[in-house]
Amino acid sequence: MAPSLADKLKRRFDVVDRFPGAALVGRSYLPPFDTFRGTGPCPTAPLVEPAGGSEPVAWRVVAADFVTTDSGTGVVHVAPAFGEVDYTVLAAEQSRFVAGSGPTLVNCVAPDGTFTDAFPMGSGRFVKDCDRDIARDLRSRRLLVHQEQYVHDYPFCWRADNDPLIQYPRQSWFIRTSQFRDAMLANNARIDWLPEHVKDGRFGNFLETNVDWALSRERYWGTPLPIWVCEETGKMEAVPSYDTLLSKPGVAGTDVFDRAKAANPTLSDDLKVHKPYIDAVTYESPFAAGARMRRVPEVIDCWFDSGAMPFAQWGWPHAGDAEFKAQFPADFISEAIDQTRGWFYSQLAISTLLFGERAPDARPYPHPFKTCIVLGHMLGEDGQKMSKSKRNYKEPAVIFDTYGADALRWFFLAGQPPWNSIRYSERAIRESVPEFLLRLWNVYAFFTIYARIDGFDPAALLATPGALDHADLARARGWRPAAGRSELDRWMLSELHATAALMVERLDAFDHFSAAQRLSALVDAVSNWFVRRSRDRFWASGRADGGPDTNGEKLDAYWTLYETLVTVAKLAAPFVPFVTEAIWQNLAVGSFGDHVPESVHLTDYPTGHEQLVDHDLVRRMALVRDVSSLGRAARAAEKLKVRQPLAKVEVILADAAPADADWLAAHADLVCDELNVKQFEICGEPDRYITRSVLPDLKKLGPKLGRDLPKARDALAKTDAAALLAALTRDGNASLPLAGGGTAVIERDDVLVRTTAKEGWAAAESPLAVVVISKELTPALVAEGLVREVVHAVQSQRKTLDLDFTARIELGFETPSAELRSALERHLAYVMGETLADTATFSTLPDADRDSLDVDGHPLTLHLRRA
RNA sequence: GCGCGCGUAGCUCAGUUGGUUAGAGCGCCACCCUGAUAAGGUGGAGGUCCCAAGUUCGAAUCUUGGCGCGCGCACCA
Numbered sequence: 004m005a006p007s008l009a010d011k012l013k014r015r016f017d018v019v020d021r022f023p024g025a026a027l028v029g030r031s032y033l034p035p036f037d038t039f040r041g042t043g044p045c046p047t048a049p050l051v052e053p054a055g056g057s058e059p060v061a062w063r064v065v066a067a068d069f070v071t072t073d074s075g076t077g078v079v080h081v082a083p084a085f086g087e088v089d090y091t092v093l094a095a096e097q098s099r100f101v102a103g104s105g106p107t108l109v110n111c112v113a114p115d116g117t118f119t120d121a122f123p124m125g126s127g128r129f130v131k132d133c134d135r136d137i138a139r140d141l142r143s144r145r146l147l148v149h150q151e152q153y154v155h156d157y158p159f160c161w162r163a164d165n166d167p168l169i170q171y172p173r174q175s176w177f178i179r180t181s182q183f184r185d186a187m188l189a190n191n192a193r194i195d196w197l198p199e200h201v202k203d204g205r206f207g208n209f210l211e212t213n214v215d216w217a218l219s220r221e222r223y224w225g226t227p228l229p230i231w232v233c234e235e236t237g238k239m240e241a242v243p244s245y246d247t248l249l250s251k252p253g254v255a256g257t258d259v260f261d262r263a264k265a266a267n268p269t270l271s272d273d274l275k276v277h278k279p280y281i282d283a284v285t286y287e288s289p290f291a292a293g294a295r296m297r298r299v300p301e302v303i304d305c306w307f308d309s310g311a312m313p314f315a316q317w318g319w320p321h322a323g324d325a326e327f328k329a330q331f332p333a334d335f336i337s338e339a340i341d342q343t344r345g346w347f348y349s350q351l352a353i354s355t356l357l358f359g360e361r362a363p364d365a366r367p368y369p370h371p372f373k374t375c376i377v378l379g380h381m382l383g384e385d386g387q388k389m390s391k392s393k394r395n396y397k398e399p400a401v402i403f404d405t406y407g408a409d410a411l412r413w414f415f416l417a418g419q420p421p422w423n424s425i426r427y428s429e430r431a432i433r434e435s436v437p438e439f440l441l442r443l444w445n446v447y448a449f450f451t452i453y454a455r456i457d458g459f460d461p462a463a464l465l466a467t468p469g470a471l472d473h474a475d476l477a478r479a480r481g482w483r484p485a486a487g488r489s490e491l492d493r494w495m496l497s498e499l500h501a502t503a504a505l506m507v508e509r510l511d512a513f514d515h516f517s518a519a520q521r522l523s524a525l526v527d528a529v530s531n532w533f534v535r536r537s538r539d540r541f542w543a544s545g546r547a548d549g550g551p552d553t554n555g556e557k558l559d560a561y562w563t564l565y566e567t568l569v570t571v572a573k574l575a576a577p578f579v580p581f582v583t584e585a586i587w588q589n590l591a592v593g594s595f596g597d598h599v600p601e602s603v604h605l606t607d608y609p610t611g612h613e614q615l616v617d618h619d620l621v622r623r624m625a626l627v628r629d630v631s632s633l634g635r636a637a638r639a640a641e642k643l644k645v646r647q648p649l650a651k652v653e654v655i656l657a658d659a660a661p662a663d664a665d666w667l668a669a670h671a672d673l674v675c676d677e678l679n680v681k682q683f684e685i686c687g688e689p690d691r692y693i694t695r696s697v698l699p700d701l702k703k704l705g706p707k708l709g710r711d712l713p714k715a716r717d718a719l720a721k722t723d724a725a726a727l728l729a730a731l732t733r734d735g736n737a738s739l740p741l742a743g744g745g746t747a748v749i750e751r752d753d754v755l756v757r758t759t760a761k762e763g764w765a766a767a768e769s770p771l772a773v774v775v776i777s778k779e780l781t782p783a784l785v786a787e788g789l790v791r792e793v794v795h796a797v798q799s800q801r802k803t804l805d806l807d808f809t810a811r812i813e814l815g816f817e818t819p820s821a822e823l824r825s826a827l828e829r830h831l832a833y834v835m836g837e838t839l840a841d842t843a844t845f846s847t848l849p850d851a852d853r854d855s856l857d858v859d860g861h862p863l864t865l866h867l868r869r870a
Numbered sequence: 871g872c873g874c875g876c877g878u879a880g881c882u883c884a885g886u887u888g889g890u891u892a893g894a895g896c897g898c899c900a901c902c903c904u905g906a907u908a909a910g911g912u913g914g915a916g917g918u919c920c921c922a923a924g925u926u927c928g929a930a931u932c933u934u935g936g937c938g939c940g941c942g943c944a945c946c947a
Contacts, residue, residue, distance in 0.1 A: 069871090087944095158944060170944085180947085198875090205874045205942075212873090217947055306946070340875085345946065379875090380941075388940085419883065424876085424940075431882055434896050441909090449906040520884085520894095531911070542905065632912075635902090639913045645902055701889040705927065712927035716890095755890075767913095770891080798904050808905045 004077050012149055024077055027064045034062055034080065035146055038122050039109045048104035058099075060106045067092050084110040084172045108172060116169060131167050176219035176228060176301060180352055184213045186359035187351060193369035194351075197376045197513055198422045205343050216352065218304050225302030227281045235294030244321065245276050251286035251296070259283035278302070310349025313371040314357070332366075335374035335513060340422075347375060376513055379424035386426055397429045405429075409579035410436050416578050417519035439523045440582060443571065446530050447586050450564050453541045458548030459561040462594040470606045471569045471591055471599060473500075473615065481549045481558050485615055489540075489556065492563040494624050495533045497616045498525060499567050504611030506574055515578075522575055529567055532628065536673075537564070565590065576603045623666045626771060627673060630654055633774035634678040636767035641778060643765065645679050646795060647788035651777040652678055653686040655693050657758045657770060680776065681784075692766060692775045693758045697724045703753050714741040719754070728756065786826035790834060792858045793827060793865075797838045800854050800867050814840045815848035815866030823861040841870040 009016050034040055045059040069088050070079055083093035090108075097105040111121040118125030118133065124140060125133035141147040160166035180187070187210050196202035219228055229242045242248045249257070260280035264270045274280060281298060288294035308315070313331060317323025332354075338346055350371050358366040382388060383395030402411050414432045417439065419425060454460075461468070461479065469475035476482060485496050502525040509518040537560045545554025547561045569590055572583040587603035600606050634652055638645060652674065656664050664685055667674075671683035686692065699716050708715050718739045719727075730737045731751040738746045758773045760766035765776040780788075797814065806812065814835070818824055824845060827834065835843050851866035 168944085173945090175945090177947090200875075208873060209943090209947095212943095214947060217945075220945055222945075304945075304947080340941070341946085343874090344942075348947085382940090386939090422875090423883085426882070428882080430896085434882080438895060445906050445909065447906095448909090452906070516884090517886090530906090534906080535911080538905080635912055636914085639901070642901090645912085698890060701928070703889095705889070708927075710927055714927090716927085757890085795902095795904085802904065802907080808907085 024070075025066065027078065028066050029058075030064050031059060031062050032064065032078075035141060036122070038111055049101045050099055051101055054099070060100065060104070065092060065096060084108055084112070085170045087170070090172075110172060112169070112171065114171070116171075130169060173221065175217050176230075176299075177215040178218050178352075178356070180216045180356075181213050183352070183355055183359060184210065186361060187213065187355045189360065190351060190355050190368045190370065194372065195374040197374065198420075201340075201343070201375075201377050205340070206347060209343060209348065216304070216307075218307060219299075219301035220304055221300070222302055223278060225305055226308060227276065227278055228299055228301045228303050230299045231286070231296035232299055233288040233290045233294050233296055235288060235291035238288075238290040239299075240289075240296065248284060248286070252289075253287035254284065256283035256285050306345060306349045307353070309346050310351075310353040313350060313354065332370035333372040335376060336372045337376040337378060337421075339378040339380055341380070343377075347377075374513060376421060378421050382424050382426045384426070384428045389427065396427055402429065402432055406432055406436055407440075407581065409440060409582045413439060413519070413579050416515050417523060420514075420516045439526060440579060442530050443526050443575070443579075443586075444582065446526070446534055446564075447568055447590075449534060450561075450568055451589065454547070454561060454565075457541075457557065457561070458546050458550075459558070459565075460548065460594060461565060461590075462596075462598075464549050465595075468591075468595045468599050471566075471595075472607075472609070473566065473570075473612055476562065476566055479562070481553060481555070482562055483555070483559055488559045488563065490620065491533060491536055492559055493617055494620050495529065495563050495567055497618070497621050498528050499570055500609075500611040500613070500615045501618075501621065502611070503570065503574055503609040504613065504616075507608065507610050519578055522571075522578065525574075526571065529564075529571070532624075533564070533567070570609050572603050573606050573609050576606075577608075580604065619662075619666075623663055626659065626663060626667060627670055629769055629771050630667065630674060630774055631677040633767040633769055633772060634674070634680075634776060637765045637774055637776045638678070640767065641765040641776070643776065643778065646791045647679070647780075648784050648791075649678075649680045649777055650779055650781065650784060651682040651684065652680045653684050653692065653775045653777075655686045655689040655758055655773040655775070657772055658756050659771065678776070686775070689758070689773075691761075692764050693760055693768075693773050695724045695728070696720075696757045696759065697722065697727055698755045698757050699749075700753050700755050704749070707753070708747055711741060711745070711747060714743070715739055715747045715749070717742060718747070724756070727754075786822075786829060789823055789826045789858055789861065790830040793823075793863065794834055794837045796854070796856055796858070796863075796865060797834070797840075797867065800852065800865060801838070804852055804867070806869070809839070811839050811841050811870035813848060813851070813868050813870050814838065814843040815851060816843070816845050817847060817864040817866070818845075818862060820861035820863075823858060823863060 005016050005018060031045065040062065045062050047057045048060045049055075049057045064078060067081075067088070070077060081089040081092050083090040093106060093108060099105065111119050112130055113119050116129050117127050118130060120126050124136060138147065138150055142150075158168040158170075160168055188207070191202065191207060191210055194202065196206065201207075229248075230239055231242060232239050242251075248254065257275075257280075260270075260275050260283075263280065264272075282300075285295045285297050288296050313333065314320070314327065317326045319327040336346075336350070354371040356362070358364055358370055380388070383390065383393070384397070385395050387393070387395055389396050399411065410432050414435045415425065418431065418435060461476075464481055465476065465479035467475070467478060477484070485493050502521050505521050506518040509515070509521065540554075540557050540560040543554055543557055545557055546552040547554065547558045549558070568586060572586045572590070576583040576587075583603050587606075591599045591603070592601060635645065638649075643649065654667065654674075656667070659667075668683075668685050674683045675681065689695075697719055699712070699719055701712070704715065705712060718741055722739070727737055731749075731754070736748055736750045738748055740746050757770075758768065760768050760773050760775065765778050767774055793816075801810075801812065816824070816827060818827075827845075831843055834840065847864075848866035848868055851868035854865045854867070856863055856865065
């Protein structure tokens with residue numbers, strides 16, 4: 004200790020003696036102030052057995068573990084009245100003495116924070132104002148060796164930042180919850196916590212270290228503590244109800260409320276049990292003749308009220324027995340993490356006191372809630388705690404007005420798991436809009452535009468709509484069962500109903516985050532695959548009104564999209580209640596009026612129809628989308644833009660089931676269309692394009708081979724993949740010689756086949772497939788590419804001229820390039836069809852808009868005017 | 871001090887009992903579409919998964935320690 008102090012004080016000390024701190028224990032000392040010492044020697048008192056004997060009760064060094072050696076003298080003066088650890092030291096000392104004879108709690112500070120006359124130097128002054136005088140006094144008496152300032156946490160009033168607080172000993176009422184610790188832990192063990200770690204972490208820990216619940220508060224507002232004390236004997240009674248109170252002998256004081264009520268007739272009778280009226284109510288003491296029973300002054304901690312919610316909300320046990328039984332225990336509650344010591348605890352504690360295993364009315368755990376979802380905190384834009392004074396957040400009203408309440412709600416529900424702290428930022432909310440809300444709205448807008456054009460009116464086709472579930476729609480005129488519709492429709496309905504089932508599963512597990520992600524993926528599938536691939540059907544000739552001109556396939560597309568939108572509205576309703584209601588109001592109520600539920604929020608939540616889910620189709624469509632995406636990647640890598648038609652795409656599937664490969668081959672048109680190629684093939688001679696390698700399936704081989712795994716992996720890398728695969732297919736297993744002796748027997752399922760594109764091909768690969776695109780350009784393909792460039796240019800020009808998409812035009816081309824001219828001539832009908840041109844000539848057009856451009860190196864001047 | 875959580879792409883965040891190429895959105899770059907059009911789509915670049923040690927055939931993932939951030943321990947028990 005001496006060296007560190009010498010260092011700090013910049014002084015040299017002479018070492019007189021060395022001894023451990025324990026040597027000081029038991030020694031007497033003179034306190035710096037003689038406030039409580041009085042005169043003469045310190046009185047002694049008897050110790051409890053087995054130590055026996057006696058010791059001075061005070062001014063004696065005791066041991067404690069919180070004293071440090073790097074500051075002070077190693078001996079500190081404790082003030083048990085003003086600090087918890089100091090009080091603990093006192094309590095330990097008291098327990099060494101025969102009961103009642105040990106050191107007492109001394110206190111020279113009055114309840115108002117001023118020193119009492121017992122400490123004359125500070126008498127009547129606020130304690131913190133006396134610091135300077137106390138230091139000066141100690142210095143003048145040469146008791147102060149060193150004084151310094153240091154920074155430490157200090158409590159301040161939470162309402163008035165500049166008012167320092169002091170800890171102060173007060174009498175309190177407690178509930179002996181520590182005696183119910185095991186029951187609370189047993190109850191907690193049965194509760195599901197989300198996230199799970201709260202159960203044994205923050206909350207479990209809190210229960211493990213449970214201390215008695217300090218129930219009373221010395222305040223005015225609050226539930227009066229229902230305990231009456233005999234003014235003569237100090238004996239107490241807890242009064243369980245107001246009726247009981249009124250039935251007490253010689254009850255008096257209820258007139259105080261009656262007079263107040265007479266003066267103010269609006270006064271609620273409920274206030275009879277509250278301050279100040281209840282304080283006036285007294286009754287005859289059963290403990291001493293002639294004495295009165297008076298209520299104690301304290302009120303109850305309001306957290307007790309919060310924890311009584313499951314019972315008190317029904318007035319139970321005085322009333323509401325049926326309601327209480329019907330809802331107890333609750334399925335789940337939810338609040339933020341700060342309620343661990345608040346509402347989560349108060350509810351569990353009270354419920355366990357009432358219904359724990361030792362209670363007369365014990366209930367099976369868990370109660371009063373089965374699941375608790377613990378939310379993270381909401382933070383401001385800067386990631387700091389939200390603060391009114393710092394204004395580090397955007398007013399919710401601004402968010403509502405700019406992006407809508409649904410945007411905010413979706414951001415909370417779909418942005419992150421609920422137990423994460425959420426950074427509330429305008430940018431994040433804004434950016435969450437296009438991905439889901441806007442996409443959903445665009446699909447809905449697409450539907451309404453074309454449904455109107457084609458006369459699709461569900462109400463005209465369906466008399467008894469029910470709640471527009473799948474079975475209800477099946478009764479519609481012109482409605483065909485999914486099995487009779489196109490593959491794309493069957494796929495869409497599969498995705499829809501599979502998603503509904505999954506969302507229900509996730510929501511039942513209180514996992515709204517995953518449910519929202521599924522929902523978002525579904526809307527993406529509708530928008531980016533179903534609608535996109537269905538455009539031809541929506542734009543085909545014929546109507547969708549069920550009349551004689553009806554195009555059946557078009558009607559299928561409408562029913563599929565209608566069912567999808569209506570069902571998505573139901574699925575999304577709890578997440579984005581306003582947008583979904585708007586969609587429902589138009590698609591359902593707008594058509595069917597009061598034949599359907601008046602709000603989407605009054606419909607049953609879709610659970611999905613498993614019989615409509617074709618899992619093979621879902622998997623295969625994903626394969627097509629993957630292949631298409633790889634094809635685009637291969638093009639992009641070679642800078643072969645999609646406008647340029649190419650001859651051929653070849654696909655090598657890595658490990659797909661033969662049935663999936665056949666299915667894919669049957670969908671050549673789809674892939675060709677997506678990739679703008681003429682021909683699609685499952686590659687017949689894959690070895691031209693790819694290298695196959697065999698990889699160990701580590702999840703399977705790991706447990707099997709353990710330590711030999713690296714050797715097996717090396718051996719596998721050196722093995723000829725084709726030969727090994729052939730052997731595995733033929734024999735079902737193969738032996739692999741390992742370096743350093745021994746062999747490993749592997750089966751077909753133990754390895755994965757990986758295909759890698761060879762150099763020199765326009766190829767892209769994923770774990771599922773390798774897609775190779777032919778780079779070869781024939782003159783015919785080049786011509787087609789040029790023509791599409793021109794179409795593209797014309798469309799851009801139409802757009803610049805702000806022409807309606809139905810406006811007819813006239814076109815004139817001027818080009819010195821014979822190649823471009825011949826390409827245009829050959830595909831003139833295509834160009835005119837695509838651009839809605841009534842005429843197209845190789846000459847200038849008077850009064851036309853002109854645009855000169857370069858089409859892949861061929862100069863062209865476009866003349867465009869309205870027809 | 872004690873306890874709990876978090877640290878992954880420029881930003882905001884996912885990552886399902888440890889497994890082969892760690893994902894999304896936004897932003898950025900390139901491109902496509904032009905009959906959802908003040909919309910829509912595709913591709914790409916971008917990561918020592920905070921650091922270190924350990925366990926393991928194998929660690930973003932498990933353990934321990936460290937660093938950084940947040941929260942709780944007050945009449946908010």
